Amino acid sequence: MNPVVKSMNPVVQPLSVEQALGPSADKFLIKQPTQEQAEEAVRTLILWAGDDPSREGLVETPRRVAKAYKEFYKGYQEDADEILDRVFEEVEGYRDMVLVRDIPFSSHCEHHMVPFVGKAHIGYYPSEGVVGLSKLARIVDVYARRLQTQETMTAQITQTLERVLKPRGVAVLIEAEHMCMSMRGVQKQGSSTMTTQYTGLFREPAEQVRFFTMVKSAGL
């Protein structure tokens, strides 16, 4: 039986998309709803699920969900180009591939807002210096913590490295499991999706083989 749902606060209404977007559809001009409006939207979804947002176990949930959203989607507040603004040039002429593999990430697909979780592997051939290794992992998080598809995320990471570092080549491989395919819908647990994007030297098939072999070779 459905729980009895008490009336909700009539004053706070969730912001409509039109209100949030204003006259422009430019996503960077989106007016952020207030915390209260975000919490009200969560209450609406709890009702939609069929539960009572005013019962004890759920009464704090809208506040927690709003807080969690700040974390899940903090990439909108971050600028990937700024993260890469420091290049180390004193590397004794090192010019071979730099590969950071097995960078774990969790993201949310833009179609269902359900998690997809996996690993990113990033390789590049430096031109005028190298970038801090942790910065590559930070770039992954900037895009993972937004709504998008795995393909978009792969392309965005590649384009950012290409634009800012101007390397001789970039290779990005992402493998992930999409909860929208395992927890719901077609319900295929364990299937994974791989996406790749290559630029510069990595357009050569032999370089792609080398990259893939290094990604999949035995670890430490």
Ligand SMILES: Nc1nc2c(ncn2[C@@H]2O[C@H](COP(=O)(O)OP(=O)(O)OP(=O)(O)O)[C@@H](O)[C@H]2O)c(=O)[nH]1
């Ligand atoms: N290409 C791509 N598709 C994705 C990604 N994340 C989720 N999807 C897919 O997005 C599609 C959305 O399809 P729709 O038919 O519009 O939505 P749906 O009725 O929920 O589809 P089902 O998941 O098949 O139930 C699904 O096939 C998902 O598997 C992604 O990162 N990349």
Ligand SMILES: [Zn+2]
């Ligand atoms: Zn999905």
